[in-house]
Amino acid sequence: MIKRSTGLYEQFSRKGGDALRATHYCAGCGHGIILKLIGEAMADLGIQDDSVFVGPVGCATFCYYYFDCGHVSAPHGRASAVATGLSRVLPDNPIIAYQGDGDLGAIGFNNAFQAANRGDNFALFFVNNSIFAMTGGQMAPTTLEGQVTTTTPFGRDTVKAGYPLKVCEVFETLEAPVFIERVSVADTKRIMLAKKAIRKALQIQKEKKGFAFVEILSPCPNNMREEPVKAAELFTETMEKTYPLGNFRDRSEKPVPTPKGVPLKNEKELIGGGKETVATKNDPSFKERRFKFSGFGGQGILSLGLVVAEAAASDGKFVSWMPSYGPEQRGGSASCSVRVGGKEIGSPTIDDPDVLVAMNQPALERFASSVREGGTILYDSSIKTNIGFPAGVRAIPFPASSIAIENGVSKASNTAFLGAMTGLGLLPFGETNIKAALAESMSARPSLVEPNMRVFETAMKWITDNLRP
Amino acid sequence: MRKFVRGNEAVMIGAVYAGVDAYFGYPITPASEIAHAAAEYLPCLGKEFLQAECETGSANMMYGAASAGKKVISASAGPGMSLMQEGLSYLAGAQLPAVVVDIMRAGPGLGNIYPEQGDYDQAVKGGGHGNYKCIVLAPASVQEMCDLTILAFDLAFKYRNPAVVLADAVLGQMMESLILPEKVSDVPDTDGWAVKGRKETKDNLIFSIYLDADRQEAHNFLLNKKYEEMKKDARAESYLTEDADVILTGYGTSARIARSAVDVLREKGIKAGLFRPITLSPFPAKELNACATGKKIVVVEMSNGQYRDDVVLHLENKEQVTLFNRMGGNLPKVADLVGVVEKAAEGKA
Numbered sequence: 162m163i164k165r166s167t168g169l170y171e172q173f174s175r176k177g178g179d180a181l182r183a184t185h186y187c188a189g190c191g192h193g194i195i196l197k198l199i200g201e202a203m204a205d206l207g208i209q210d211d212s213v214f215v216g217p218v219g220c221a222t223f224c225y226y227y228f229d230c231g232h233v234s235a236p237h238g239r240a241s242a243v244a245t246g247l248s249r250v251l252p253d254n255p256i257i258a259y260q261g262d263g264d265l266g267a268i269g270f271n272n273a274f275q276a277a278n279r280g281d282n283f284a285l286f287f288v289n290n291s292i293f294a295m296t297g298g299q300m301a302p303t304t305l306e307g308q309v310t311t312t313t314p315f316g317r318d319t320v321k322a323g324y325p326l327k328v329c330e331v332f333e334t335l336e337a338p339v340f341i342e343r344v345s346v347a348d349t350k351r352i353m354l355a356k357k358a359i360r361k362a363l364q365i366q367k368e369k370k371g372f373a374f375v376e377i378l379s380p381c382p383n384n385m386r387e388e389p390v391k392a393a394e395l396f397t398e399t400m401e402k403t404y405p406l407g408n409f410r411d412r413s414e415k416p417v418p419t420p421k422g423v424p425l426k427n428e429k430e431l432i433g434g435g436k437e438t439v440a441t442k443n444d445p446s447f448k449e450r451r452f453k454f455s456g457f458g459g460q461g462i463l464s465l466g467l468v469v470a471e472a473a474a475s476d477g478k479f480v481s482w483m484p485s486y487g488p489e490q491r492g493g494s495a496s497c498s499v500r501v502g503g504k505e506i507g508s509p510t511i512d513d514p515d516v517l518v519a520m521n522q523p524a525l526e527r528f529a530s531s532v533r534e535g536g537t538i539l540y541d542s543s544i545k546t547n548i549g550f551p552a553g554v555r556a557i558p559f560p561a562s563s564i565a566i567e568n569g570v571s572k573a574s575n576t577a578f579l580g581a582m583t584g585l586g587l588l589p590f591g592e593t594n595i596k597a598a599l600a601e602s603m604s605a606r607p608s609l610v611e612p613n614m615r616v617f618e619t620a621m622k623w624i625t626d627n628l629r630p
Numbered sequence: 631m632r633k634f635v636r637g638n639e640a641v642m643i644g645a646v647y648a649g650v651d652a653y654f655g656y657p658i659t660p661a662s663e664i665a666h667a668a669a670e671y672l673p674c675l676g677k678e679f680l681q682a683e684c685e686t687g688s689a690n691m692m693y694g695a696a697s698a699g700k701k702v703i704s705a706s707a708g709p710g711m712s713l714m715q716e717g718l719s720y721l722a723g724a725q726l727p728a729v730v731v732d733i734m735r736a737g738p739g740l741g742n743i744y745p746e747q748g749d750y751d752q753a754v755k756g757g758g759h760g761n762y763k764c765i766v767l768a769p770a771s772v773q774e775m776c777d778l779t780i781l782a783f784d785l786a787f788k789y790r791n792p793a794v795v796l797a798d799a800v801l802g803q804m805m806e807s808l809i810l811p812e813k814v815s816d817v818p819d820t821d822g823w824a825v826k827g828r829k830e831t832k833d834n835l836i837f838s839i840y841l842d843a844d845r846q847e848a849h850n851f852l853l854n855k856k857y858e859e860m861k862k863d864a865r866a867e868s869y870l871t872e873d874a875d876v877i878l879t880g881y882g883t884s885a886r887i888a889r890s891a892v893d894v895l896r897e898k899g900i901k902a903g904l905f906r907p908i909t910l911s912p913f914p915a916k917e918l919n920a921c922a923t924g925k926k927i928v929v930v931e932m933s934n935g936q937y938r939d940d941v942v943l944h945l946e947n948k949e950q951v952t953l954f955n956r957m958g959g960n961l962p963k964v965a966d967l968v969g970v971v972e973k974a975a976e977g978k979a
């Protein structure tokens with residue numbers, strides 16, 4: 162005779178001890194009944210081998226003693242988050258989570274709520290016995306008004322401890338859940354209805370139709386200090402006034418919504434689009450150069466730095482680029498530091514630049530004094546300032562903004578500075594590389610390349626005409 | 631192939647080449663560009679990206695996906711790392727591989743978004759509850775942000791243990807050339823322990839509870855044995871240490887600042903060298919003692935001596951250490967560091 166599968170192990174060997182056929186639950190505990198209902202439904206639907214069960218922390222922590230399927234034991238309150246993770250990487254498998262009312266209603270409420278709101282694809286069984294059963298009968302969010310627990314010895318006072326949390330009613334406000342029902346396992350009639358709801362939730366999971374939620378009212382005779390039959394009667398009488406049974410939602414017949422598609426690519430297509438590797442050349446004779454580019458955000462400071470960095474890198478230099486960071490970045494100003502060297506770069510930040518490009522007055526006044534001896538300061542000649550420059554530093558007022566405007570691209574002052582630096586020989590890594598890097602920086606807007614090249618050439622010419630003997 | 635990229639983006643490039651299956655994370659400055667890259671890359675690769683409701687959520691989503699033997703990653707900073715500690719403890723207890731990237735910012739509390747290294751103890755000493763350690767790797771360049779993310783996955787799966795890539799805001803925000811990895815890592819065989827929703831893996835169990843004291847103790851001994859074994863994977867880099875009289879040591883951004891200081895000191899005729907740990911856990915104690923014995927040591931860090939304490943702990947001679955540190959988002963200045971080392975070398979510190 163072939164024995165009908167129950168979805169549970171025949172012997173609970175994970176439990177250890179002698180009584181390998183008995184569960185660890187107290188007599189009359191609802192968990193034991195729920196366990197059987199879920200196990201049977203899994204077996205009948207034939208999903209045992211494919212399912213992953215996520216257990217909670219509480220009296221049901223040890224449900225992995227019993228279910229004959231893959232099992233992950235979650236941290237307290239996190240079964241929904243763990244099930245979310247699993248359902249995302251095993252999209253075709255039934256994922257089943259099980260949480261008590263402390264676990265789901267208190268510490269893990271947001272995780273469960275957010276999973277419900279995302280419509281994460283798992284079945285969630287929520288066992289409500291109105292108490293923290295395992296830790297000694299403390300108040301749970303679901304504890305009834307006036308109910309005496311070890312942390313509400315005078316009865317739950319809703320003024321101080323809030324009201325019983327109705328999770329079905331809360332989840333009912335969300336768009337994504339496919340199925341929401343509240344059932345009870347307090348007596349045979351109710352168990353039959355619970356069986357149907359549990360089976361339905363698992364059917365939905367078998368078909369991977371979305372988030373299915375079943376709240377199960379489950380008596381805890383142990384904490385009620387009543388014998389099982391009496392406990393169940395009393396439980397039904399008190400609980401169902403606050404937690405009415407019934408189906409809140411069943412959208413399982415509706416078509417499953419599909420996410421918007423994205424273009425599929427392989428790794429190479431996605432990130433492989435780099436440049437031919439130019440090996441960095443160790444060249445101890447190349448003295449490291451430190452550039453500081455500064456001005457207002459929006460003046461193209463960061464991209465000027467990037468063009469210099471890219472030009473140097475494609476010439477085999479060691480390069481680092483660092484945007485303004487820390488207290489330096491105040492009041493809408495922007496700056497970046499670029500180091501170019503013939504060996505590995507140490508600190509990417511720069512305290513004392515060799516070259517300072519200042520595109521506005523605050524930047525000029527802030528950084529001018531930091532430029533090292535023998536260094537160069539290039540600043541827009543429209544800046545009015547009367548600060549003194551450090552000795553041994555060459556300060557050049559340069560008409561970057563007028564050159565940009567003259568060429569019809571008023572925003573290209575940064576390109577003018579690039580031309581000026583090139584003309585002054587401050588960028589010793591090849592004009593071709595610089596121009597290529599400049600063109601590449603505008604690859605998203607090719608129409609800007611030509612006018613920017615004009616700006617670059619005009620700036621170079623200005624240097625030759627005005628500064629070279 | 632070469633790309634000029636931000637450190638944070640390099641992390642995700644590394645993750646992609648490591649064959650990552652899923653990213654779960656919550657945005658936080660200065661780590662958010664990692665999430666941005668993940669959101670852009672992973673769906674196109676048919677992989678999973680999910681913005682979680684909080685870092686407690688993301689760590690536990692990782693726990694779930696890692697249970698299925700998948701390669702999972704998340705990134706965060708300061709306050710978010712604190713929320714992840716619960717998950718890291720469970721991941722370690724249940725022996726699950728996962729990679730978390732910490733782009734350290736200044737703290738404690740809300741602190742600010744500027745670079746610091748104040749999460750050292752949290753990452754290296756455990757951070758969450760119980761007897762466990764994370765594998766901790768400390769990149770010091772954009773290239774290493776990528777390469778050490780790949781190594782973090784390798785080690786996490788080798789030891790079935792969470793790995794932390796401990797970087798800071800400078801490394802996350804700066805750009806450098808990145809040589810792209812050549813190929814995508816292989817898929818490791820995890821059928822022996824993962825729960826994959828298949829008949830063959832049905833009897834595998836992911837858990838970290840042992841009600842019996844002796845079994846819990848045995849589990850802790852087993853984890854400890856694993857941490858001992860990891861020591862053979864300790865890594866460090868030395869720069870000009872062979873003939874040095876004074877050794878500067880730091881990790882990450884501090885190590886780069888120290889490297890600049892070493893160059894300045896050498897120009898001045900002071901024989902300085904740099905010892906840079908690449909793995910902070912396991913700590914490269916053998917390598918440190920090999921190059922530091924009998925020499926002055928100047929520790930550079932962007933925290934309150936947390937790394938110094940480990941250097942002292944692992945050194946055979948504990949008398950030789952001077953600390954130079956900055957905090958709050960301020961970076962140590964090369965010139966200041968040079969001054970401290972000069973004094974130390976003269977024996978005045």
Ligand code: SF4
Nearest residue numbers: 187190220294381383
């Ligand atoms: S304490 Fe209550 S919930 Fe826990 S096993 Fe016993 S009866 Fe069930």
